[in-house]
Amino acid sequence: MTELVIIGGGPAGMSAAVAAYDAGVRDILILERDDSLGGILQQCIHNGFGLHRFGEELTGPEYAWRYEQQVHERGIAYKTGTMVLEVSPDKVITATNPTDGIFQIQAKAIVLAMGCRERAKGALNIAGTRPAGIFSAGTAQKFVNMKGYMPGKNVVILGSGDIGLIMARRMTLEGASVKAVCELMPYSGGLARNIEQCLNDFNIPLKLSHTVVEIHGKTRVTGVTIAKVDENRKPIESTKEYIECDTLLLSVGLIPENELTEGAGICLDRVTSGALVDQDRQTQIDGVFACGNVLHVHDLVDFVSEEAEIAGQAAAQYIADGLDTDMDAVLHTDGKIRYTVPQRITKAKDTNVYFRVADVYKNAKITVLKDGEVLLTKKKMRLAPGEMESLKLTAAQLAGAKEIKFGLEVL
Amino acid sequence: MYDVAIIGAGVVGAMCARTLAKYDVRVCLIEKENDVATGATRANSAIVHAGFDAKEGSLKAKFNVRGSEMMEQVCRELGVKYKNNGSLVIGFNAEDRQTLEELLARGNANGVKGLYIAEKEELEKLEPNLSDTVECALVAPTGAIVCPYELTIAAVGNAMDNGADLERNFEVSAIEKTENGYRIFAGEKAIEARFVINAAGLYSDKIAKMIGDDSFDVHPRKGEYILMDKACGSMLKNTIFRTPSKMGKGILVSPTVDGNLLAGPTSVDMEDKENTATSAEGFDKIIKEACENVKEMPFRRTITSFCGLRAVGSTGDFIIKAENGFVTLGGIESPGLTSAPAIGVYATELLAEQGLELKEKADYNPIREAMHHFREASMEEKNEIIKKDKSYGKIVCRCEGVTEGEILAAIRQNPKALDLDGVKRRTRAQMGRCQGGFCSPYIVELLAREHGMAYEQVTKSGRDSYINVGKTKEV
Structure with missing residues (x-):
């Protein structure tokens, strides 16, 4: 029996481990599939991490190192090169x-921190051939930053997720020519600061409402056909344009990696593709918590760490005396707001509710209703799907609620 | 000097090689690509057809029924997954019913066992996810599924383990008759053999013309497919065909032996034998028809789409003949996969008629250890294996749970995987949800190390399908 097993040694897993240790747990084991701790941060060698947490701009590996040091200082145990194959509903980990070899551990509590993966090309049904030269942006990032090899010289990027934007800059700095970034939606899914620093600063065109309609090339990509899309996201025939390139990078969304979660019988939120959790990030199984990108995709690692601390502390409390509940409220959204995390409140305590909007809204008002009564409102100049928002609800505000509803109104 | 050269390492050539490997005969399997099973064998419906489709008396009918009967044993010997899941040909109306009656009669005439027509009530129990508009279906209990490239790789591997040679990247450019046989050229390179089998699929007409036989042509007919996540395969037990019409056989939906769900193929006659591009119209057709066949098709769980080219012969039937020690196996389109084991045996008989002496080898071993044997072992067995070889404890492909040990075996065993697609077809690594996003950089490293190549020399599928174009700072 191990008191706390943390699956995943990336920023979420390490932060949860440190928080649990500081809350009194000593018997902790982190299981990490890669050969070292740090998760995806290891290949994110650009800076911009840690502004909220540490008030400075760190690179990905530097940010990871801050937590790795804390893990070492506390003597928290971890196993790298270790892949979890299965989590059972009664908390046996294989x-x-x-x-x-293959081994099993009975855990008292588990924190799920497996992160996310990129959506692959297959999911998009792009017409044309399937030559070499099509990569997800993260795979290209691994080739360039970790292996030191260039996946191509002339690049088109489909999707304007943050990794795609970062790789547009990275490939350019390494001497490749990035011809265009095509985004199906009329707005980018990435952070505003990345559009500025990764595209505009390098004169890389961002083609909004554009998609790749065909891939050309027999053995290696020789070009792509792009087209503008109409309001139903259907390509407009007359706008087709051929771009010669040897590489197509895809940055078309991230999906939480919840195969283990589903295998344990835990229900997922259809919108986030992560577990349904309460304010402590506890899933429907007592003592199983989830945090970070496996729960919902974050844009900034700082908030991953913040969320993981909540889960780590709650796991410590669960192990020590169990978690007490004093209410059961469901959080709903109105469609303009796509989701909230948490989705349930079981204890009236100060809670930061994370949420994302469905479209770009300017000059909008967010209203939180408690059982039909306005609890609070907040005006926002600009909201975008690519930027996660949060609102703090206090214990007093939450107390006694049955239903909390997040709504958005454009003024 | 070989006794037999087989041109084309698709499923037909592979089955010929394996059959010949039983005998004391020097065999060379010639392939123009970097790997076996890269033509029509790579991308098709993966079905062992029961045999009710082909016209009575045709070669297609004959080899289909024989091949279907042989397939299970062949798969068992080669350690290849085979599932006798059954086939249903669904009908929506009276006209379809009439066609199904005809198919039933034809199937009976062809000697297909167990065929009957089932009505709606029975079908609801048999296959609850069939569309509500399905009225009846021809049930073919002998229908089965198999993985065509797994079968081909295993057959070639088994032939090689029994002494056959494989010559890759050998694109036949000319064939010369010699005193004792034939000299086969690929540019400057040449291979000599007493007998030749032409199993060149789409190019079997081109090869035939090299020896002066212009009696037939082969043209490509494209078939596009959409493959869905492993979570979806269990929604159907049987392979679901539509009733064939003037418009063709239509879109089928089938589980695969690996548990995915497959929908396709389209059917478009082409000219270019290399054009495996998918099309937006193709996707629309697959989605529309599949949704007519089956309720709630999970297309949102699509993991990839692909296109294969059928080798359609100009005679309407398989073109199988032998003359001057040269065996032609041309136009082997559907049901070619099913027929392949029977064609392999028949081609060997033809060679014997042509004068090849067949003496059985004393040490012939028909058995090949399954590529998936680690995956299917118990936890105790796996730990025994890991104790001996630690690389089996390391998962490389997280989506399909493939270990480094399995990947190394695929790179080292006959026929060795030389590129990323080769590893994929042998192990399923890169074939899951993330499609190689996480594991491909590491597999490139393993391929480079094992084959003594530079990292940037590793390809996706041979020729100039390079994964990387050079080192950073140097391009």
């Missing part, structure tokens, strides 16, 4: 690595 994992494998070369030295231990």
Whole structure:
């Protein structure tokens, strides 16, 4: 029996481990599939991490190192090169690595922190051939930053997610020519600061409402046909344009990696594709918590760390004396707001509710209703799907609620 | 000097090689690509047809029924997954019913066992996810599914383990008759053999013309497919065909032996034998018809789409003949996969008629260890394997749970995987939800190390399908 097993040694897993340790848990084991701790941050060598947490701009590996040091200082145990194969509903974890073989651990509490993966090309049904030279942006990032190899010289990027934007700059700095970034939606899914620093600063065109309609090339990509799309996102025939390139990078969305979660029988939120959780990030199974990108995709690692601390502290409390509940309220949204995390409140305590909007809204008002009564309102100049928002609800505000509803109104 | 050269390492050539490997015969399997199973064998419906489709008395009918009967044992020997899941040909109206009656009669005449027509009530129990508008169906209990490239790789591997050679990247450019046989050229390179089997699929007409046989042509007919996540395969047990019409056989929906769900193929006659591009119209057709066949098709869980080219012969039937020690196996389109084991046996008989002496080898071993044997072992067995070889404890492809040990085996065993697609077809690594996003950089490293190549020399599928164009700072 291990008191707390944390699945994933990225920023979420490490932060949860540190928080749980500081809240008194000593018997902690982090299981990490890669050969070292740090998760995806290891390949994110650009800066901009940690502005909220540390008040400075760190690179991904530097940010990860801050937490890795804390893990080391506390003597928290971890196993790298270890892949978890299964989590059972009664908290038995099956994992494998070369030295231990396949082994099982009974945990008292589990924190799920497996992160997310990129949507692959297959999901898009792009017409044309399937030559070499089509990569997800994160795979290209791994080739360039971790292996030191260039996946191509002339690049078109489909999707304007943050990794795609970062890779537009990275490939340019490494000497490649980025011909265009095509975005299906009329707005970018990335952070405003990344559009500025990664595209505009390098004169890389961002083609909004555009998509790739065909891939050309037999053995290696030789070009792509792009087209503008109408309001129903259907390509407009007359706008087709051929771009010669040897590489197509895809940055078309991130999906939480919840195969283990589903295998444990935990219900997922259809919108976030992560577990349904309460304010402590506890899933429907007592003692199983989820945090970070496996729960919902974050734009900034700072908020991953913040969320993971909540989960780590709650896991510590669960292990020590169990978690008490004093209410059961469901959080709803109105469609303009796509989701909230948490989706339930089971204890009246100060809670930061994260949420994302469905479209770009300017000059909007967010209203939170408690059982039909206005609890608070907040005006926002600009809201975009690519930027996660949060609102703090206090214990007093939450107390006794049955239903909390988040709504948005454009003024 | 070989006894037999087989041109084309698709499923037909592979089955010929494996059949010949039983005998004391020097065999060389010639392939123009970097790997086996890259032509029509790579992308098709993966079905072992029961045999009710082909016209009575045709070669297609004969080899289909024989091949279908042989397939299970062949798969067992080669350690290849085979599932006798059954086929249904669904009908929506009276006209369809009439066609199904005809198919039933034809199937009976062809010697297909167990065929009957089932009504709506029975079908609701048999296959609850069929569309509500389905009225009746021809049930073919002998229908089965198999993975065509897994079968081909295993057959070639088994033939090689029994002494056959595989010559890759050998694109036949000319064939010369010699005193004792044939000299086969690929530019400057040449291979000599006493006998030749032409199993060149789409290019079997081109090869035939090299020896002066212009009696037939082969043209490509494109078939596009959409493949869905492993979570979806269990929604159907049977392979679901539509009733064939003047418009063709239409879109089928089938589970695969690996548990995915497959929908397709389209059917478009082409000219370019290399054009495997998918099309937006193709996707629309697949989605529309599949949704007519099956309720709630999970297209939102699509993981990839692809296109294969059928080798359609100009005679309407398989073109199988032998003359001057040269065996032609041309126009082997559907049901070619099913027929392949029977064609392999028949081609060997033809060679014997042509004068090849067939003496059985004393040490012939028909058995090949399954590529998936680690995956299907118990936890205790797996730990025994890991104790001996630690690389089996390391998961490389997280989506399909493929270990480094399995990938190394695929790179080292006959026929060795030389590129990323080769590893994919042998192990399923890169074939899951993320489509190689996480694991491909590491598999490139393993391929480079094992084959002594530079990292940037590793390809996706041979030729100039490079994954990387050079080192950073140097391009």
